[in-house]
Each structure stands twice: as structure tokens, then as C-alpha cells.
Amino acid sequence: MLWHIVRKDWKLLRHTILLVAFCNALVRILALAFGPFDDVRSRALATALSMIDPAAIIATAVLIVLIVQTDPIPDGSQDWLVRPIRRRDLLLAKAASVALFAQAPIFLFEAAECLANGFPLGASIAAPLGRSLYMFFALDLPVLALATLMHGLRRVIGAAFLCFLAYTIIWATIAQTDPLAIATRRLWLDTAAQLLWAAAAAAGILAFQYFRRRTTRARLAFAAGLLCWMALEFLPWRPLFAFEESLSRRPAAAESIHVAFDPSAGRLPHTGHGREAVHFNSGGAKNPGGAKRDIGIALPVRFPGLADTELLVPDHIAVRLTSPAGETVYDGVTTLGIQSADQRPYEFVWIPEPTYNRVKDQPLRLDLDYSLTLIQPDAEITLPVAAGDRWIPGFARCVTRFSAPDNYLDLACLAPGQLPPATLFLEKPDGRQISAHSEIERSNYAPFLARVSGDSITRMSANWGEAAAGDRIIIRPYTAAAHFTRYLTIPEIRLGEWRPQ
Amino acid sequence: MIHARNLAKSFRRRRALGGLSFSVPEGSAYALIGPNGAGKSTTIRILMNILEADSGSAEILGVDSRRISPRQLAQIGYVSEYQFFPPGLTVADYLAYLRPFYPTWDRDLETSLVRDLHLPLDRFISELSHGMRMKAALAFALPFRPRLLILDEPLSGLDALVRDEFLARLLEQAGEMTILVSSHELTEIEGLATHVGFIDEGRLLFEESMSDLAARFREVHVTLDREASPPGSAPAEWLNLRTMGNVVMFVDSRFSEDRLRSGIAALPGGVRSVDARPMSLRSIFTALAISTRDAAERRI
Numbered sequence: 001m002l003w004h005i006v007r008k009d010w011k012l013l014r015h016t017i018l019l020v021a022f023c024n025a026l027v028r029i030l031a032l033a034f035g036p037f038d039d040v041r042s043r044a045l046a047t048a049l050s051m052i053d054p055a056a057i058i059a060t061a062v063l064i065v066l067i068v069q070t071d072p073i074p075d076g077s078q079d080w081l082v083r084p085i086r087r088r089d090l091l092l093a094k095a096a097s098v099a100l101f102a103q104a105p106i107f108l109f110e111a112a113e114c115l116a117n118g119f120p121l122g123a124s125i126a127a128p129l130g131r132s133l134y135m136f137f138a139l140d141l142p143v144l145a146l147a148t149l150m151h152g153l154r155r156v157i158g159a160a161f162l163c164f165l166a167y168t169i170i171w172a173t174i175a176q177t178d179p180l181a182i183a184t185r186r187l188w189l190d191t192a193a194q195l196l197w198a199a200a201a202a203a204g205i206l207a208f209q210y211f212r213r214r215t216t217r218a219r220l221a222f223a224a225g226l227l228c229w230m231a232l233e234f235l236p237w238r239p240l241f242a243f244e245e246s247l248s249r250r251p252a253a254a255e256s257i258h259v260a261f262d263p264s265a266g267r268l269p270h271t272g273h274g275r276e277a278v279h280f281n282s283g284g285a286k287n288p289g290g291a292k293r294d295i296g297i298a299l300p301v302r303f304p305g306l307a308d309t310e311l312l313v314p315d316h317i318a319v320r321l322t323s324p325a326g327e328t329v330y331d332g333v334t335t336l337g338i339q340s341a342d343q344r345p346y347e348f349v350w351i352p353e354p355t356y357n358r359v360k361d362q363p364l365r366l367d368l369d370y371s372l373t374l375i376q377p378d379a380e381i382t383l384p385v386a387a388g389d390r391w392i393p394g395f396a397r398c399v400t401r402f403s404a405p406d407n408y409l410d411l412a413c414l415a416p417g418q419l420p421p422a423t424l425f426l427e428k429p430d431g432r433q434i435s436a437h438s439e440i441e442r443s444n445y446a447p448f449l450a451r452v453s454g455d456s457i458t459r460m461s462a463n464w465g466e467a468a469a470g471d472r473i474i475i476r477p478y479t480a481a482a483h484f485t486r487y488l489t490i491p492e493i494r495l496g497e498w499r500p501q
Numbered sequence: 502m503i504h505a506r507n508l509a510k511s512f513r514r515r516r517a518l519g520g521l522s523f524s525v526p527e528g529s530a531y532a533l534i535g536p537n538g539a540g541k542s543t544t545i546r547i548l549m550n551i552l553e554a555d556s557g558s559a560e561i562l563g564v565d566s567r568r569i570s571p572r573q574l575a576q577i578g579y580v581s582e583y584q585f586f587p588p589g590l591t592v593a594d595y596l597a598y599l600r601p602f603y604p605t606w607d608r609d610l611e612t613s614l615v616r617d618l619h620l621p622l623d624r625f626i627s628e629l630s631h632g633m634r635m636k637a638a639l640a641f642a643l644p645f646r647p648r649l650l651i652l653d654e655p656l657s658g659l660d661a662l663v664r665d666e667f668l669a670r671l672l673e674q675a676g677e678m679t680i681l682v683s684s685h686e687l688t689e690i691e692g693l694a695t696h697v698g699f700i701d702e703g704r705l706l707f708e709e710s711m712s713d714l715a716a717r718f719r720e721v722h723v724t725l726d727r728e729a730s731p732p733g734s735a736p737a738e739w740l741n742l743r744t745m746g747n748v749v750m751f752v753d754s755r756f757s758e759d760r761l762r763s764g765i766a767a768l769p770g771g772v773r774s775v776d777a778r779p780m781s782l783r784s785i786f787t788a789l790a791i792s793t794r795d796a797a798e799r800r801i
Contacts, residue, residue, distance in 0.1 A: 070587060079586050082577070
């Protein structure tokens with residue numbers, strides 16, 4: 001009877017299903033027309049895409065609500081309640097309708113987009129399938145669950161708006177209170193935990209509603225589930241990173257790497273620019289001090305043991321300052337850019353001004369707790385600048401072009417699914433390497449593409465001025481080899497001595 | 502076929518049912534009657550497991566109503582004025598949708614129902630008038646020859662022609678099944694009901710067969726030889742006792758000639774004539790409703 005119910009839903013909603021499918025097709029067609037390069041034409045398309053893409057997601061969510069609302073749960077006057085319809089069949093039929101009518105078109109259009117981009121068939125199916133599965137658990141199931149709690153599209157939209165509002169307010173409050181708590185969380189595990197929680201909670205609510213029809217309790221469960229889902233954003237870092245460590249591919253690779261305080265490097269000269277401009281090249285985290293009355297101290301640190309070809313990504317750095325009496329003067333987090341063997345970085349710690357003024361001349365103990373990821377290079381990919389358009393197995397489809405009149409070289413790479421972290425260079429015939437921006441910052445080590453909006457294609461682009469025909473492009477992909485922790489304790493330090501001059 | 506025991510249900514502070522018990526014998530056509538808000542629809546919804554009782558229990562087709570399964574639902578036809586069908590389907594679409602769920606679905610019966618009820622198969626359910634929708638509801642509830650048919654205010658808001666069509670079609674199949682019907686349209690269901698249960702404020706005041714009920718109730722007019730005055734005390738079974746000129750009027754709810762005669766003998770003054778007429782279900786209902794209301798007002 002499952003498919004019989006699905007057929008009925010198709011009959012009732014076929015116009016809406018086709019309309020939503022058209023919206024999703026339009027998004028993919030625009031994305032395809034977007035092309036690999038980030039130029040003016042593409043930017044105009046990107047603007048159009050940025051408006052239509054969320055609209056298509058909302059339309060998909062509305063369709064899911066309508067699928068449920070063809071047989072609403074809370075309303076006691078619904079005819080299906082007095083028919084010999086197995087609740088299990090009805091629930092499975094709704095899930096199947098969502099998969100078929102809402103998600104399958106997205107999958108098909110994305111697969112077509114991947115094929116049109118010249119990706120191999122396997123990758124063109126695997127990447128959209130992975131994202132569709134993610135969407136099913138992250139978006140479709142929760143929307144399905146929410147839709148069972150009310151009767152009528154307007155009520156569901158109202159409830160969804162309230163959920164969104166609550167989420168935004170709570171999130172904004174937290175961001176205001178402790179921005180680094182959010183900024184330094186690049187770990188995919190909390191996303192995975194949220195995904196699992198959302199899927200499990202939604203499945204529970206669906207079962208509760210379809211088999212028991214206890215709407216009031218289900219609504220309370222939904223609200224509680226939403227709060228728990230938000231709380232998962234703030235899972236304690238330590239156990240999460242410990243789990244991440246256990247997933248390390250080559251844990252031994254990091255054994256020789258240490259972190260050391262290097263007072264011989266001296267005090268950081270003040271550049272006259274803002275604090276972030278001095279040192280923060282990570283691009284991800286903004287320091288909370290930027291907007292508050294915080295004082296930055298810059299501590300010279302080193303990472304001995306890091307090989308020349310390796311890079312180190314500081315995922316999270318916890319800071320604690322303790323007075324000789326054992327009082328915690330400051331307890332927070334900070335950030336640091338990606339480190340290579342040749343760097344002599346300064347670790348910035350931002351202290352609230354009143355605290356700084358109170359303790360700047362006192363001897364303090366400083367503890368820095370680093371959560372680090374070692375990334376090691378894979379085989380380099382070399383492309384002639386006039387490579388044109390080619391598929392690089394195991395990496396991406398890469399396209400190059402020269403732009404007149406300044407002979408600018410553009411490189412764009414598109415990959416089905418996740419693109420590995422990579423650095424890009426233009427190598428001159430004499431061996432000089434000119435780097436473009438790094439794609440490592442965007443890496444979050446996630447084994448799946450956690451993306452509701454957009455598509456299953458990861459894009460990367462770079463450009464170099466004054467490129468010549470004999471130059472070569474070098475793409476250096478990396479693999480996250482080891483996740484590990486290191487501690488740095490400075491038994492006695494006076495903050496005033498390390499404020500940039 | 503149906504047994505309800507001490508059903509209680511409240512909606513927030515309002516008590517809808519307060520310990521309702523009744524039984525519907527197999528093969529009967531049981532009319533659940535009572536004033537608005539008496540708890541008829543709530544009772545039916547509990548029986549169908551649409552609502553859950555706060556306490557008490559109900560058994561339907563031998564199964565606890567809370568555990569009613571598709572197996573039982575395949576034997577129960579349900580028609581309610583509040584019933585909501587998929588508006589975007591035509592009558593034909595919905596019949597086609599329902600068919601596979603019922604192993605006993607009779608296509609010939611479906612055809613005859615559609616014909617007799619003059620149902621437009623190609624019309625969307627959303628486009629049907631109320632009367633047409635109720636007829637469609639009957640056509641959706643009968644083709645599988647249910648063992649039990651539950652009708653919740655099925656005649657409400659229907660015009661005379663539609664009522665006749667509805668009842669005629671219902672009566673054609675009435676012998677095959679047990680019927681539980683709640684309705685205000687007492688005149689119409691009088692010809693259908695074999696048993697009646699009267700509920701008020703969520704409690705059953707009485708239930709009995711229509712023949713017993715008809716035998717038990719009489720509208721009595723006693724003409725005296727002088728101006729009648731209300732007696733100081735009257736038998737408890739005399740309801741709605743009132744006087745008009747020489748005439749004392751009441752409803753005898755436990756009619757027997759001997760008892761009536763002895764009761765009348767106690768009236769002050771000579772009795773010129775006694776007229777004890779059988780009552781229609783509507784008249785009985787009205788008398789009971791007035792009596793109940795008056796008793797409630799006296800309590801207040």
C-alpha cells in the first residue's frame with residue numbers, strides 16, 4: 001500500500017512537484033552557466049544564483065510540508081484516520097514521497113550538472129548522492145517531523161519561522177558573548193553530531209506522531225530536540241578532538257613535532273595596523289578584541305620538528321593565565337594561522353584591558369593548549385599554463401585561460417564532492433614559485449559534504465599576473481595526516497614585556 | 502459490537518464525558534441522541550481511536566478501541582459531517598484510492614451507490630456542496646459492506662431531498678450491519694433506529710430498544726371538571742408537568758395503564774377524560790431535554 005499512497009500524493013501534488021523540480025533545475029542550469037571562472041559575467045549569474053538557490057531550498061521544504069499535509073496528523077477530522085491504512089505504511093510512504101518528489105530531482109539535476117562538467121560517471125553519481133543523503137537527514141527529515149506537528153501549511157511556516165528566530169537570537173547572543181567560541185569551531189564532528197541528532201530526533205518524532213498521535217508531547221519533544229541540537233554546537237572541544245585524533249591516518253607523523261616558546265625572537269614590533277593585520281593570516285577567526293577594549297600580547301613560538309613540506313593547522317588553542325597565588329587571570333581561546341617550517345609566528349593572546357592593566361607587571365604562568373592537525377603533501381600536479389580544460393583523475397577538472405590585456409592567468413578547478421586542501425603556485429622557468437591563495441583554510445577534514453545550499457561541486461580558483469607561456473602551474477594537494485595536541489607552559493611571564501612595541 | 506465503560510474525557514477545564522457507559526448490540530441500529538455538547542461526537546471519536554479517553558475503556562468489534570487496527574477498520578464504515586477528504590482528488594480518484602485498502606470492496610455496490618446518490622465522479626471533492634459531500638462520504642463508507650457503520654451527525658445541514666436519498670440508500674443496506682448513529686434529526690432516524698441511548702453532559706441517562714421506549718413514553722392530557730392546579734406532589738416519572746385551564750399535561754416516562762390510572766386518581770378534582778398518546782422519538786427527546794434542563798436549573 002506504500003506505493004499506492006505515494007501515487008495518491010503524486011496525483012494531489014504533481015503541479016507543485018513539477019514546479020519545485022523546475023526551480024531546482026533552474027538553479028543547476030544557472031550553476032552550469034556560471035562556468036568555472038569567477039569573472040564579471042559569472043558574478044552577475046552568481047547574484048541570480050544566490051537569490052534562486054535559497055528560494056529553491058525553501059520551495060523544497062514547502063513541498064515536503066505539503067506531502068505531509070495531504071494526510072495531516074493532528075487534525076481529528078482527517079479521513080485517513082478511519083481507513084485501514086497501516087501507520088507504518090503511511091510514514092514510509094511520506095518518507096518515500098519526500099525522497100522521490102523532493103530529493104530525487106535534486107540528485108538527478110546535480111548528477112547531470114556533474115556529467116556536463118565532464119566528471120566521470122562514478123563521481124558524478126557518488127557526489128550528488130552523498131549530498132542528497134546529507135540533505136535528506138539534515139533538512140528533509142526535520143522538516144518532515146515539523147510538518148507532522150501542525151495542520152496547515154501556514155501554521156508549519158509560522159512554526160519554522162519561530163524556530164529560526166529562536167535559533168538566530170540564541171546564536172547571536174552567544175556570538176556576542178564569546179565570538180571565539182564559534183570562530184574556532186571548524187571541527188566537522190559537531191556538525192556530524194548535529195546531523196545524527198537531527199535525524200534521530202526527527203525519526204523519533206515521526207514515529208511518535210504516526211504511531212501515537214500525541215501532538216502536544218511531540219511539539220514539546222521537538223522544542224527540546226531543537227535546543228539540544230543547538231547545544232551540540234558547544235560540545236566540549238577536548239572529547240571531540242580526542243575522537244578526531246583517533247581518526248588520524250598517520251598519527252606517528254606528528255610525534256616529532258613540538259611547540260616551543262622562543263623569547264630569542266624578541267618583542268613583536270608594532271606595525272601600526274590593526275591587530276588582525278599584524279599577524280592573523282588564518283582568514284577564519286576574527287579576534288574578539290577587535291571590537292572590544294582588549295590588549296594583545298604577542299608571544300614568539302616555534303614548531304620544531306615540522307618538515308619543510310608539511311603544514312600545521314592550529315584548529316583550536318586554549319589559553320590560561322594564572323597568578324602565582326593560583327588565581328585564573330584569564331581563560332579563553334585564541335587562533336593562529338597555518339604554520340610551515342620556515343615561519344616564526346607570534347601567538348597573540350587578547351586580554352581585557354582592565355585585567356591587562358591589573359596584571360601586566362606581575363609574573364604569571366601561561367598555559368597554551370594546542371589542538372593541531374598535520375597536513376602532508378600528496379603528489380604534486382603540474383599543469384602547463386595553456387592546459388586548457390582537463391580532468392585530473394583523483395583531483396578535479398581544471399581549466400586555465402589567459403585574460404587580455406595584462407596576460408593574467410586564471411585557473412579554476414571543479415571537483416565532485418570534497419576538494420582536498422591544496423596550495424597553488426605558478427612556477428617560472430627559473431624555478432621561482434609565485435603562490436596564489438591557499439585552499440587549506442577551507443578544509444575541515446569532514447568525510448562528507450555537509451552542504452544544504454549550493455551543490456555537490458567544490459570550486460577553487462586562482463589567478464596570477466604577468467604569466468608567461470613557459471610557466472607551469474603547480475597544485476600541491478594535502479592530506480590531513482595526524483590530529484594531535486601539544487601543550488606549552490611558560491612558567492613565568494610578564495605580559496607588559498610582550499605587548500607589541 | 503460496541504461496549505463503552507465509564508468513558509471520561511475533558512478538554513482543558515471542560516468536561517465532555519463523565520463516565521459514559523453504553524452497549525450497542527450486534528445487528529442493531531443504535532441512535533445516540535442528546536442535546537448539543539452532550540458528548541456524542543467525542544464518544545464516537547474515542548470509539549474510532551481518533552481521541553483518547555482520559556479514563557474508562559471502549560471495545561469495538563471485540564478490540565480495545567485504543568488498539569484498533571487496520572483489520573478492524575476494514576470492517577467499519579464511518580461517516581461524519583466533520584470528515585475531511587483530500588480536496589484535490591475527484592470522487593472517482595478517491596474511490597480508486599480507497600478500493601485496495603478493503604479486501605471486501607464490492608465494485609457493483611460502489612457503482613449502484615454512485616448511481617443512486619447521483620454522485621458526479623469527475624468532480625473534485627473540493628467542489629462538492631455539503632450535501633453532495635455527505636452523500637460521497639456514504640459512498641466511500643458502504644461499498645466494502647462494513648460490519649459496523651458509524652454515523653456522526655450525518656444528516657446535519659442536508660436538505661430534504663438529500664436526506665431522503667441518503668436515508669434510502671442507508672436503509673437498503675441497514676440489515677447487513679450494525680449501525681451507531683448520532684444525530685439531531687430524530688424524525689429521520691426514528692425509522693432507522695432499533696435502539697436508542699440518551700446522553701446529556703457526558704453521561705448516559707438511559708438506553709433501551711425503540712420498542713420499549715415507544716411503549717414506555719406517553720404524552721398524557723387529563724381533562725378535569727374544574728380549573729386544574731399543579732398537584733403538590735406528582736409521580737417522579739411524570740415529566741414536564743403543567744396545566745392549562747382544565748387540562749393537566751405531562752409526559753409519562755413509565756407508562757402503564759394501571760399506574761397512570763392510580764396516579765391520576767390522586768389529582769385534585771374529578772377527571773372528565775384521559776388521553777395518553779404514543780410519542781415520537783423527537784417528542785420523547787424534547788421532553789427529556791426539557792426535563793433535564795429544568796432539573797439542572799432547580800439544582801442551581
